Amino acid sequence: MNSPHFSTKERILGAAEELFARNGFAGASLRELTATAKVNLAAVNYHFGSKDNLVNEVFRRRLDELSAQRLHLLQSVLAKPKPTLEEILAAFIHPALLLSLDKSGGATFVRVLARAYAEHNERLRKFLSENYGHVLKEFAAAFGAQLPHLDKEELYWRIDIIAGALTYAMADFGVIKRRAAMSEKIHRERAAEHLIRFAAAGLRAE
Amino acid sequence: MNSPHFSTKERILGAAEELFARNGFAGASLRELTATAKVNLAAVNYHFGSKDNLVNEVFRRRLDELSAQRLHLLQSVLAKPKPTLEEILAAFIHPALLLSLDKSGGATFVRVLARAYAEHNERLRKFLSENYGHVLKEFAAAFGAQLPHLDKEELYWRIDIIAGALTYAMADFGVIKRRAAMSEKIHRERAAEHLIRFAAAGLRAE
DNA sequence: GGTAAAACCAAACGACCGTTTGAATCATAA
DNA sequence: TTATGATTCAAACGGTCGTTTGGTTTTACC
Known part of the structure; x- marks a missing residue:
């Protein structure tokens, strides 16, 4: 590298x-x-x-493409006659999965992303919100159209939980360790599958 | 304080x-x-x-009681003739909710807890694992008994996602801000309800 | 080949860090 | 009251931090 x-x-x-x-x-x-x-x-x-600006550029290098992929996938899904919840979730999760499989540091960056969630760094949050906040807004609108029975507050709660769980899971924060025989690619793909199924069930609940 | x-x-x-x-x-x-x-x-x-030992003591002051409450609730639930998944989840989540409502710094401590998850501090993780790891083990066994159709790997994935989402949600990490008119207590109670419903649906999926 | 801009470098600056020291102060029991 | 141990305190220690400086080397262009 x-x-x-x-x-x-x-x-x-x-x-x-x-x-x-x-x-x-x-x-x-x-x-x-x-x-x-x-x-x-x-x-x-x-x-x-400065060091602060270096932090910004580390994010910009990856997030420009990640956000573009997510929005592009979301538009493809919404252009369909009957988009499903799983497809919208996949549009959010799959680009992060691809990034985590990138040969040159993508998996590392996903862990940096989780750091940003965890550290309540006001300066960094402002930078991310200003530059990439519109992506989350578009996904929130898409989820809302799929779940008309949820009021706005309930919907925000659930999206919030999903975003946190996604970050947590993709960064491999937890205790689980893949068996040595299982390739990194399969490991991450199964993680994404589980997360989509889990999140869709949680969004549809009640 | x-x-x-x-x-x-x-x-x-x-x-x-x-x-x-x-x-x-x-x-x-x-x-x-x-x-x-x-x-x-x-x-x-x-x-x-030392500062390191001060960090340990900050955790010990709260986690001794949090862990005891969780285990006590879990035992009560498992003593029932037919414990439900929601009840086991509540045994895990409710003590954290109570803590977050504590008048003297409990809500603050839940945010410290989330910090510990996020920072991969090896020394601190060892301290927490040695002193409180058995709690998570008991909950994993309880979930496993409720979900015999899940193999061990699948179960661990899902518990892992839940633990991350719980930490994230209880620490109020996300974007959602309660309306000023809504009390802190109601805000947190609704969060716990949502999380239990969400997590139960995710655990039962497929 | 000469020249101006870009890039690189060793060294130092001031600020803040966790920790230690040794003396001053306090509480308590003889 | 006096002696003893626990506690508090101002000051300093050695170390690491992000940043700046001023000079040297490399690069690109006429």
Whole structure:
């Protein structure tokens, strides 16, 4: 990931993703980060201006495509004559699954994403809300059309629980460990299947 | 919470809970913490030995009772002739709800609990697993007896998702904000009801 | 090949961190 | 009242942090 044929900026972003996932944003120091990326300590401030801005760029590098994929899939589903709840959920979950299978750091980034949920960093939340908040809004509208029996408050509760559970599950936060014989791909695909089935049942309940 | 009629140790524990919830364990400094508690900087190391041990004691103060309540409720439910899935879930969720309604920092502690899930702090995880791991094991066995059609792997997936979603929801991590007119108590009780219904449907699915 | 911009680098800055020290103060029992 | 142990306190220690500086090297273009 940090091979010499990558540019300095790319090596910094790769090392940042890895260390943010492992140690959190405050817990990852620029000294360890620049040593991992094999660049000078001052390179972060030279190329990104500050550590805070580096955090933003780590998210932008992945979320632009993740959000585009989710919205594109959602539009495909909503264009169908009779979209199902499972299809809408899949539009949300499947791009995250693909990202977690990405060969160059995608799985790591999903863990960084979970960090962002957990840390109530106001500055980061504002950045994410301003740049990617519209995606969640569109999914909320799609779910609402599928579940007219739920009032707005009830619907928000359930979507909220799903978003938290999805983040938790995709980041492999829990205790479960795949058997060594099971490939990472199958492991994650089963996770997504379980989550979709689980979430759809929970959304339809009552 | 930090009134002068509380002992130095109690004032430190109260301030620690508050600042750990707001800033995380590494993000809360002993200088800000002792200033909040109105005690001398050296008091933490004098009474608790180290910051790490203070973190442990913040958890012990609440988790001893939370775990006892959960196990007691679980035993009551399992003693019934026909325990339901909802009742087992309630045995897990309801004590956390009660804690979140506690007048003296319980709601704050639930947010600290969510921090512990999110931060992959190996030292803290070991402490929690050694002291409270048996609680989760007993609940897993109870769920397994209720869901014989699920193999062990499938069951663990679903329990894992529930534990994550519970932590997420109870800590009020999400975007939803209760209306000002709705009391905190009703807000939390509805959250627990929703979560139980949601989780039961997800566990029963397929 | 000369030149201006871009990139890189070692070193240092000031700030904050957890912890330790040793003396001052308090409580309590003889 | 005096002696003793528990507690509190201001001050300092060594270390790590993000950031800045000023000079050196590399790159790109006429």
